[in-house]
Structure formats: C-alpha cells, structure tokens
Amino acid sequence: MSDGPFSGVLVLDLTRVLAGPYCTMLLAELGARVIKVENPDGGDDSRRFDPFHDGRSAYFESLNRGKESIALNLKDVADRDCFLRMVRRADVLVENFRAGTLDRLKLGYVTLKGINPRLIYAAVSGFGQTGPWRHKPAYDMIVQALGGLMSITGQPGSGPTKAGTSIGDITGGLFTT
Numbered sequence: 001m002s003d004g005p006f007s008g009v010l011v012l013d014l015t016r017v018l019a020g021p022y023c024t025m026l027l028a029e030l031g032a033r034v035i036k037v038e039n040p041d042g043g044d045d046s047r048r049f050d051p052f053h054d055g056r057s058a059y060f061e062s063l064n065r066g067k068e069s070i071a072l073n074l075k076d077v078a079d080r081d082c083f084l085r086m087v088r089r090a091d092v093l094v095e096n097f098r099a100g101t102l103d104r105l106k107l108g109y110v111t112l113k114g115i116n117p118r119l120i121y122a123a124v125s126g127f128g129q130t131g132p133w134r135h136k137p138a139y140d141m142i143v144q145a146l147g148g149l150m151s152i153t154g155q156p157g158s159g160p161t162k163a164g165t166s167i168g169d170i171t172g173g174l175f176t177t
Contacts, residue, residue, distance in 0.1 A: 004031020011092040012037060013067060016044040018140065018166055020096035020124045021063040022173030027092070028066035036064060037083065040071040074105050083107070087115050094176065096124040099134035124176045126168075143168035 009032040013024040021036075021044070028034040038044055049059040072079040087093065093112060095102060102108040109121045123129055126138020141162050144150050149168075154161025 004029070006030040006032035009033070009091045010089055011035070011094065012086055012090045014093065014095040014097070014102075015124065016096065017046050018063065018169035019172040019176070020094055021046070022170055023122070023124060023176040024067065024094050025063050025065065026174070026177045027094075032092070034067040035086065036067045036069045037074075037086075038069060038071050040073055043071065074107060080107075084115060087112050087119065090116065090119060092120045092122065094122045094124065098137060099123075099125055099127075099129045122176050124172055126172070140166040140169040143172075 006027060009027070011024060011027050011032045011034045013020070013034050013036040015021050015024060015036075016038075024034050024036070036044075042048075044060060044064075046060045046063065047057050049057050051058050053061075070082075072083050074080055074083060100108075103111075109123075112119055112121060125134070126143055127133035127136055141150075144162055144167070145160060147168070149163055150160035153163050
C-alpha cells in the first residue's frame with residue numbers, strides 16, 4: 001500500500017501465526033511497506049493452516065495481505081548480511097519469538113539498535129521479555145486459560161471452553177500496533 005498515515009515507513013516482520021502477523025497486517029493497511037522475513041525451511045507455520053484455496057492457506061493469505069516476503073536463514077552468513085542491510089534502512093522491526101531467541105542469534109534489541117539507532121523494535125510475547133515464564137510459548141488458548149477467560153465461557157457445568165475467536169492474539173497484535 002502506498003498511501004495512508006504510515007506511507008514511507010519500512011517495517012521488517014519477523015512474526016508468525018497470529019498476534020505478530022495481525023500487528024504487521026494493520027501496519028500494512030495503514031500504508032507501511034512491510035517485508036515479512038521467513039525461514040526458508042517452511043516459513044510461517046500458518047502457511048500450512050486450512051482452509052486452502054488454489055494451494056495456498058487462506059488463513060496465511062488473509063493475515064499477510066499487502067506484505068512483501070523474503071526467505072532468509074538468519075544463521076547463514078550471507079542471509080544474515082542481507083538482513084542487516086535491511087535493518088539499516090528499516091523504521092520498525094516486529095518479532096514474536098520467545099524471549100532471548102534473537103539475542104542468541106546476536107540479532108536482539110541491543111545489537112539492532114546499535115546498527116540503526118532510530119529503529120523501533122516491538123517484541124510481541126505472551127509472557128514478556130523478563131520474568132519466570134518469558135521462555136514459554138503463548139498461543140491464544142494458553143492466554144485464555146491462564147487469564148481466566150475459559151472459566152467463564154461455555155455452558156454451565158461444562159469444563160473450560162475456549163472463546164470462539166482468538167481474542168488474546170488479536171488483542172495482543174492490535175495493542176502492539
């Protein structure tokens with residue numbers, strides 16, 4: 001998209017599944033140029049989510065509309081150099097790895113801010129970047145259960161029931177935007 005309030009803003013999208021891709025989808029709809037960076041070994045897990053239309057996941061396509069895409073192995077020297085060149089030009093980077101994942105690759109906040117001091121770095125995570133659960137995965141159902149939402153949905157006398165929509169992931173992505 002070339003118009004909108006974020007026209008001229010370059011976003012690097014290192015997210016997958018729902019919360020992060022929802023955030024960067026909104027940024028693209030607001031006019032940002034969003035480049036989704038995926039691992040060449042399969043990419044975003046949601047590429048394999050049903051239903052499929054013409055061999056492509058409708059789920060993936062709906063959350064990644066308006067984005068460009070590049071496959072990079074951030075452990076490969078040449079791919080890493082390509083990624084760092086992109087970081088130098090980027091305005092925003094959004095990632096939703098478990099806390100510390102990019103630090104272990106020497107691509108965390110401190111490293112990337114050293115390369116591009118004006119970079120806005122957003123980390124979407126269910127349990128934050130510090131604290132005892134920071135390394136745990138946090139998909140929507142986990143957030144709904146731990147937040148108590150599943151205890152107040154469903155039928156009286158039934159067990160915990162997930163809300164019909166992925167409200168935790170969607171809200172997390174919205175607030176990250």
